[in-house]
Amino acid sequence: MTGVPQVDFALDTYECIVLYPGAAGRALPPETVQRLQSEHAEHVQALQRRGIILVSGSVDGPARNPDPPIGFGLARTGSVDDVRSVMEADPAVQAGLYRVDVMTFLCPAGSLEFPLAKTES
Numbered sequence: 001m002t003g004v005p006q007v008d009f010a011l012d013t014y015e016c017i018v019l020y021p022g023a024a025g026r027a028l029p030p031e032t033v034q035r036l037q038s039e040h041a042e043h044v045q046a047l048q049r050r051g052i053i054l055v056s057g058s059v060d061g062p063a064r065n066p067d068p069p070i071g072f073g074l075a076r077t078g079s080v081d082d083v084r085s086v087m088e089a090d091p092a093v094q095a096g097l098y099r100v101d102v103m104t105f106l107c108p109a110g111s112l113e114f115p116l117a118k119t120e121s
Contacts, residue, residue: 004106005106009108009109010108010109010110011106011107011108011109012076012106012107012108012109012110012111012112013076013078013104013105013106014054014074014075014076014104014105014106014107014112015074015075015076015077015079015080015083015102015103015104015105016072016073016074016102016103016104016105017053017056017071017072017073017074017075017083017087017100017101017102018069018071018072018100018101018102018103019069019070019071019072019073019098019099019100020067020068020069020070020098020099020100020101021067021070021097021098021099022092022093022095022096022097022098022099023096023099024095024096024097025096025097025098028095028096028097032095033097036091036092036095036097037092037097039090039091039092040090040091040092040093040097040098043089043090043091043092044056044073044090047075047086048117051117052075052077052083052086053073053074053075054073054074054075054076054114054117055073055074055114055116055117056071056072056073056074057071057072057073058070058071059071059072070098071098074105074112074114080102080103080104083102084100084102087100087102088100
């Protein structure tokens, strides 16, 4: 992994999921967009129930670039490729309503908690 900071404390590693508007989104009929958004929510909820995604949600703010992100999430599987694969299986991503990018996110160990995430018993 490139860009790992050299620090004198432990780091936790997550997979950062960023969702963007897709190329086909503007051309899709409103009823198709609504159906795909519902299928997207179901897909993400299923990934959360399986313990793959820890947290996810929408983002909004001033568009300082032509392609602002619209969603964000964190997973902790140990594999950017695995998370990318399950996110690319999202019906809304497959239809082009959204596009997804997955990258590594590092933060000081123990600095994040996910009380709503599935826990192993």
